[in-house]
Amino acid sequence: MSEFKQTFNSSLGKKLIMALTGLFLCTFLIVHLGGNLLLFRNDNGYSFNVYANFLTHFPPIEVIAYLLYLCIIVHSIYALVLTIKNRRSRPVGYAVVNKSPATWQSKNMGLLGAILLFFIVVHMRDFWFRYKFTNEVTYKEYRTDLATNQTTVADYVPVSADFEPTVSTENNVEIVRVKDLHANVVTSFSCLWYVIIYVLAMGAIAFHLKHGFQSAFRTLGWVHRKYTPVVEFIGTWLFAVIIPCLFALMPIVYYITSLKN
Amino acid sequence: MEQNNMNLTLKVWRQKNAQTPGKFVTYKADGISPDMSFLEMLDVVNESLIHKNEEPIHFDHDCREGICGMCSLYINGHPHGPKRAITTCQLHMRTFHDGETITIEPWRAAAFPVIKDLAVDRSAFDRIQQAGGYISVNTGGVPDANEIAIPKVIADEAFNSATCIGCGACVAACKNASAMLFVSAKVSQLGMLPQGQPERYSRAQSMVAQMDAEGFGNCTNTRACEAECPKEITLTNIARMNNDYFSAKLFREEHIHENNG
Numbered sequence: 001m002s003e004f005k006q007t008f009n010s011s012l013g014k015k016l017i018m019a020l021t022g023l024f025l026c027t028f029l030i031v032h033l034g035g036n037l038l039l040f041r042n043d044n045g046y047s048f049n050v051y052a053n054f055l056t057h058f059p060p061i062e063v064i065a066y067l068l069y070l071c072i073i074v075h076s077i078y079a080l081v082l083t084i085k086n087r088r089s090r091p092v093g094y095a096v097v098n099k100s101p102a103t104w105q106s107k108n109m110g111l112l113g114a115i116l117l118f119f120i121v122v123h124m125r126d127f128w129f130r131y132k133f134t135n136e137v138t139y140k141e142y143r144t145d146l147a148t149n150q151t152t153v154a155d156y157v158p159v160s161a162d163f164e165p166t167v168s169t170e171n172n173v174e175i176v177r178v179k180d181l182h183a184n185v186v187t188s189f190s191c192l193w194y195v196i197i198y199v200l201a202m203g204a205i206a207f208h209l210k211h212g213f214q215s216a217f218r219t220l221g222w223v224h225r226k227y228t229p230v231v232e233f234i235g236t237w238l239f240a241v242i243i244p245c246l247f248a249l250m251p252i253v254y255y256i257t258s259l260k261n
Numbered sequence: 262m263e264q265n266n267m268n269l270t271l272k273v274w275r276q277k278n279a280q281t282p283g284k285f286v287t288y289k290a291d292g293i294s295p296d297m298s299f300l301e302m303l304d305v306v307n308e309s310l311i312h313k314n315e316e317p318i319h320f321d322h323d324c325r326e327g328i329c330g331m332c333s334l335y336i337n338g339h340p341h342g343p344k345r346a347i348t349t350c351q352l353h354m355r356t357f358h359d360g361e362t363i364t365i366e367p368w369r370a371a372a373f374p375v376i377k378d379l380a381v382d383r384s385a386f387d388r389i390q391q392a393g394g395y396i397s398v399n400t401g402g403v404p405d406a407n408e409i410a411i412p413k414v415i416a417d418e419a420f421n422s423a424t425c426i427g428c429g430a431c432v433a434a435c436k437n438a439s440a441m442l443f444v445s446a447k448v449s450q451l452g453m454l455p456q457g458q459p460e461r462y463s464r465a466q467s468m469v470a471q472m473d474a475e476g477f478g479n480c481t482n483t484r485a486c487e488a489e490c491p492k493e494i495t496l497t498n499i500a501r502m503n504n505d506y507f508s509a510k511l512f513r514e515e516h517i518h519e520n521n522g
Contacts, residue, residue, distance in 0.1 A: 007510040011441075011479045012469055012503055082479050086437035089371050089478030095272075095285065096338035096364045100434055100485035107436055107483055215482040221504030223497050 019216035021075040044153040045182025046142050052181045053165050105207040112208040119201035140180040146172050190258035195251040202248035210240035267293045270362040279374040295355035319378040325350040330426030335366040340430035340489045348491045370438035372475045385475040386427050392471035393464035394447045409455050423450035424492040431486035437478030442486040444472045445502035446494045462509035
């Protein structure tokens, strides 16, 4: 055990932890984006609400979710520990700042990470905490006529406070009663400053991952002429362009829709 | 030729010893030939200081042909000055323009304490090297040259790593004062060759342990070191070192049996 402790307390061990937790968070982003793209379906939030319900009621996902929260915390704490160590390694700074061609994002990962941590706290408070631990989120009832596949939607008031979401079929009509997280999304993203926070955070994640994704592979020691360009391509286009843009599009689209109503 | 000579203003870091805080002192360097090296220019300044009965500026130098790794100096925000892939002794005054103000600082790192003025104590590098930067060779008859076949690609790569002169520019350039480029070059130059295999994994472990003990920072893959290295040592070395280190720590422990004392 002490040998493992020594390994993970070494400079390279701490970097390994940063890389592994960072890459796990990257894979989570893909899953999170996949689910959230349901927000773009024009179905009164039916598929999004069912998806949110699935996430919070399927045990394996819940286990992975807690692993994910642990990764966020460990990644942040190790970042702080490493930053303090790095600062101490140069007690007297330079009068003329280094003019090497190192990219801006590579030199400001801590700042970008702090922005993201702030964002994650706000985001989890509004969508995760309220959904799971409060009764602030209202319910919706979706009735789908299985013969015609027509869905109607209505507000649903649960009989008791500890009401659990249900799916039932009566007279060839499927009735789904779920917490209406979609309504939270609609109200949150009708607020301009909230939309701005989200879009800025997605900008931060783009720059953070532009450097972080390929840097994690370097830390793991996976550098090779053949696949390093592939890693850099994925890090740039998928993690720094496509994913942040699609995420940022959600608050923007919902804000524009709210202006029309 | 006289009219081509340059008049410069130097802002030089003067510090009595590691215990005393230092400060910048401004000197005039007049009538400097553009064909002088940077160190020759400092020699001229020191001559005039000696004539005025002032303490000359202390700086490290030895071979003055770019191979010993003794000269240092952080010039206008760059270790070894603004030109790529040369040491300070190979830097000529024609790189600067007449009337320019040049700021000269020592390498700044907790692990490189200032001895006096611009000279810093780089014996931390010696201790890292002594911790594992060697191979074991049997005494006896001289082995045949080319007895061990080594692929050209490997020989070239090991030789590229071996060109590191241990000047410490990587530490000086790194925003974290990390020594990982130096250590990884030393790990690689031996670890890639057949002669370096017996100690390959213990070498990576002991050199990294010594590096950590000396108080250097942690690599964040900004690539500033690679850009400023006078011998153009590449960042790939760091990935290679990480690979050897993690292999050693996690998969190649010497005592593999549980009760092997």
